[in-house]
Amino acid sequence: xxLSSAFNIIDTSFSAIxxxxxxxxxxxxxxxxxxxxxxxxxxxxxxxxxxxVYSVIREANVALAAQLNSTTAxxxxxxxxxxxxxxLAQTVSDSATSTSTTGSLQNGASPYAQLANFSAAIATFxxxxxxxxxxxxxxxxxxxxxxxxxxxxxxxxxxxxxxDQQIAGAVGTVNSLLNQFTSVNSSVMSGLASGSDxxxxxxxRDSLVTQIAQQIGVTTTVNTNGSxxxxxxxxxxLFESAPSQLTFTASGTLGPNQSGNAVSVNGxxxxxxxxxxxxxxxxxxxxxxxxxxxxxxxxxxLDQIAGNLMTAFQETDQSTTATGLPTLPGLFTxxxxxxxxxxxxxxxxxxxxxxxxxxxPTQGGNAFLxxxxxxxxxxxxxxxxxxxxxAGYTGRLQQLVSTLQAPMGFSTNAGLATxxxxxxxxxxxxxxxxxxxxxxxxxATYQSSLLSSASSALSNxxxxxxxxxxxxxxxxxxxxxxxxxxxxxxxxxxxSLVSAI
Amino acid sequence: MTINNxxxxxxxxxxxxxxxxxxxxxxxxxxxxxxxQYADLGLxxxxxxxxxxxxxxxxxxxxxxxxANGIVATNLSTAQTAxxxxxxxxxxxxxxxxxxxxxxxxxxILQSLGQTNLQQLISLANTTAGGSYVFGGQNxxxxxxxxxxxxxxxxxxxxxxxxxxxxxxxxxxxxxVASITSTQxxxxxxxxxxxxxxxPNWGSYWSNASSANTSSQIGADDVIETSTNTNGAGxxxxxxxxxxxxxxxxxxxxxxxxxxxxxxxxxxxxQGVSSITTTQSQLGLAQSKITQANSAMSSQMTxxxxxxxxxxxxxxxxxxxxxxxxxxxxxxxxQLTSQIHNLxxxxxxxx
Numbered sequence: 001x002x003l004s005s006a007f008n009i010i011d012t013s014f015s016a017i018x019x020x021x022x023x024x025x026x027x028x029x030x031x032x033x034x035x036x037x038x039x040x041x042x043x044x045x046x047x048x049x050x051x052x053v054y055s056v057i058r059e060a061n062v063a064l065a066a067q068l069n070s071t072t073a074x075x076x077x078x079x080x081x082x083x084x085x086x087x088l089a090q091t092v093s094d095s096a097t098s099t100s101t102t103g104s105l106q107n108g109a110s111p112y113a114q115l116a117n118f119s120a121a122i123a124t125f126x127x128x129x130x131x132x133x134x135x136x137x138x139x140x141x142x143x144x145x146x147x148x149x150x151x152x153x154x155x156x157x158x159x160x161x162x163x164d165q166q167i168a169g170a171v172g173t174v175n176s177l178l179n180q181f182t183s184v185n186s187s188v189m190s191g192l193a194s195g196s197d198x199x200x201x202x203x204x205r206d207s208l209v210t211q212i213a214q215q216i217g218v219t220t221t222v223n224t225n226g227s228x229x230x231x232x233x234x235x236x237x238l239f240e241s242a243p244s245q246l247t248f249t250a251s252g253t254l255g256p257n258q259s260g261n262a263v264s265v266n267g268x269x270x271x272x273x274x275x276x277x278x279x280x281x282x283x284x285x286x287x288x289x290x291x292x293x294x295x296x297x298x299x300x301x302l303d304q305i306a307g308n309l310m311t312a313f314q315e316t317d318q319s320t321t322a323t324g325l326p327t328l329p330g331l332f333t334x335x336x337x338x339x340x341x342x343x344x345x346x347x348x349x350x351x352x353x354x355x356x357x358x359x360x361p362t363q364g365g366n367a368f369l370x371x372x373x374x375x376x377x378x379x380x381x382x383x384x385x386x387x388x389x390x391a392g393y394t395g396r397l398q399q400l401v402s403t404l405q406a407p408m409g410f411s412t413n414a415g416l417a418t419x420x421x422x423x424x425x426x427x428x429x430x431x432x433x434x435x436x437x438x439x440x441x442x443x444a445t446y447q448s449s450l451l452s453s454a455s456s457a458l459s460n461x462x463x464x465x466x467x468x469x470x471x472x473x474x475x476x477x478x479x480x481x482x483x484x485x486x487x488x489x490x491x492x493x494x495x496s497l498v499s500a501i
Numbered sequence: 502m503t504i505n506n507x508x509x510x511x512x513x514x515x516x517x518x519x520x521x522x523x524x525x526x527x528x529x530x531x532x533x534x535x536x537x538q539y540a541d542l543g544l545x546x547x548x549x550x551x552x553x554x555x556x557x558x559x560x561x562x563x564x565x566x567x568x569a570n571g572i573v574a575t576n577l578s579t580a581q582t583a584x585x586x587x588x589x590x591x592x593x594x595x596x597x598x599x600x601x602x603x604x605x606x607x608x609x610i611l612q613s614l615g616q617t618n619l620q621q622l623i624s625l626a627n628t629t630a631g632g633s634y635v636f637g638g639q640n641x642x643x644x645x646x647x648x649x650x651x652x653x654x655x656x657x658x659x660x661x662x663x664x665x666x667x668x669x670x671x672x673x674x675x676x677x678v679a680s681i682t683s684t685q686x687x688x689x690x691x692x693x694x695x696x697x698x699x700x701p702n703w704g705s706y707w708s709n710a711s712s713a714n715t716s717s718q719i720g721a722d723d724v725i726e727t728s729t730n731t732n733g734a735g736x737x738x739x740x741x742x743x744x745x746x747x748x749x750x751x752x753x754x755x756x757x758x759x760x761x762x763x764x765x766x767x768x769x770x771x772q773g774v775s776s777i778t779t780t781q782s783q784l785g786l787a788q789s790k791i792t793q794a795n796s797a798m799s800s801q802m803t804x805x806x807x808x809x810x811x812x813x814x815x816x817x818x819x820x821x822x823x824x825x826x827x828x829x830x831x832x833x834x835x836q837l838t839s840q841i842h843n844l845x846x847x848x849x850x851x852x
Contacts, residue, residue: 031508031509031510032509032510033510034510038508089543092543092550093543112551112554112558113554116554116557116558116561116562119558119562120561120562120565123562123565123566123569123718124565124568124569126569126717126718127569127570127572127573127717127718128569128572128631128633129641129715130632130633130641130642131631131632388639388640388711388713390638390639390640390641390711390713391633391639391640391641391642392633392637392638392639392640392641392711392715392728393639394639394715394716394717398716398718398724401718402722423555423558424555427551427552427554427555427558428551429551430550430551430554431547431548431549431550431551431552432548432551433550434543434544434546434547434548434550434551435547435548435550437543437544437547438543438544438545438546438547438548439547441544449518452518456511456515459508459510459511460506460507460508460511461506462508463506463508463509463510463511464508464509464510465506465507465508465509465512466509466845466846466847467509467845467846468506470846470847470850471846474850
């Protein structure tokens, strides 16, 4: 070995040290960058006993990254459902703020509370059948029932419409992320082909995948040429050498009878009943579930309550001779209704239900018709229950009080009991909604803690530890000092040699 | 290396979620300790919400019924007070009848006794409570009895006069009345005159009440009759007795006919007293049913309230403990965060 070859070796050492320190500097600079993967410079010996940085490796962890993506998607779906249910649960907010003092239900806005108020108003009216104020209170309570059902149904519409618009937004986001992904992915591929450093590009690509996973649950595979393919969690390709196009048409306001459009990937639906490969997670999946099944079910429950109310207050022919007059809608009706629709046609009834104007004093009606009958048609005496016209007549009111407590039939589609009193059914509906809300909120909390542990696992596996980097820096510093010392030593040796000559 | 690696970003933010969770729990606990109830009951109870609501409604409904019973009970006790006055004045009247028959000038006394008592009976029968006539049966909006002494003369009085005229052939003011025998008088009083106080004359000339009494729901499923009406035997008999005295007490009957009149009046008034007493005991039964229903409902409400307290209320001791634990945890988290930030090699390297 010659002294000049020693210089060469020291030179390789300096360049390796420079490369290593630049890697450390990059790591330290990105210590707080989320999704940054730590880089490690790999050292090796050269053919002439020197040292060189063979490669800079990105400390990626594919399994943990996939775990992060799937928890991100699950968490986004649960958050969407939980937010929607929280909005729906506001319609029964009186069950959220407990007030054990009597009479407190008067402040409740839920159909259940209003039904309870209405029952109480009818019972009070029954005790003072001649009281004008009791009669008007009963009418007002009935109107509150109708408007609370309407308010509930309008909240359903609002939640579904918002979900629809959010799906549209999410679809736009995914499409733009897929476009960004396309360019980053091709940069990675060309960088790999030319052998340049693609670490930060790969970080960027992973971060894009996580952002897509927010909206749609995804799985990924990396091909031999370094290109990444993305599939939905149900297996529909989102990116396979070229980006897929997500299509979705927002519906505007989604009324009780309208169902929203499906999200399609290159023409294949990934949400809704028409889909063979429905996505399971991500915000879009959560929003679609909210829009297509959870909110409509609550609407169905409100419609069932409305339909049975309309049925319960119908008036029958009271004439002693059998005139065979039809049964007419009474206190609760829909504008212009000549008869109560049959149970399968109750969709949207909660929105349409009103108190018959014939009992509303502000619309020229007579509140005492509730007591006397003839709400449906005051001019037709065949529908008058109070034949003698006495102010103390309570027969019809007692009948109404017991009807409100009698079991009625409900559709199985609404997912609750099929035979129950209206009030008990409304209570079950509150239970259903608050139960779903509690579960969704629990799931969302659980998924978000899973997400935070997945991201901390990934961060620990691939993130930067400043102390480690500083220690490495110290090592490099020592080796730099040693190399520098070597240079001076060899130089002084050369000088001694030269002066000896 | 990677096995034990902890990223610095992760390390410095590790306690953030814990702090955030503790803070949100702290605010919930503060609300709960202030209100003594769960902060978000719906979220707390979940599927139990409906059950909790139905407890509250049941409680509310019982309260409504109790309040409504209060109104019914007021009506009933008003009716009872009126009936008691009717009974006591009828008893006094019956007593006076036996004493006054021997006295001179008894006719005028009898006449005024009858008139005063009839007026009082009519005014008591038209007693109202909260704007409704308590003796009207279901017809609570019209005075139960018409004023017999109204000017111009009432239909009831005209009918009585007509009956007298048609039975005897002369009016009560005519001088021939002195010739009426005691048998004739008895025949008139038990025949056409008594018919004035039977259906349909009673309903047409005297009473506006409905024979159907009001009924009320006094308990969860307990409907009872809660009034009486002036079509009952008691009112009719007393009116008959008083009207008899008022109309014919001072028209100048001879002593035999006068005796027949007094004894007939005394007899129907006594019958009336016993009929009214029966009615009173019927109303008393309704009153005691209401009292029973109220006390049953009140004990039920106590149960419901304690069940509601159990579902809604938080344990203050538990809240206090949790609050202490949480604040300790928060303090520890803060301290740990600052210590972790100091655990940095850069601080120890020579500059």
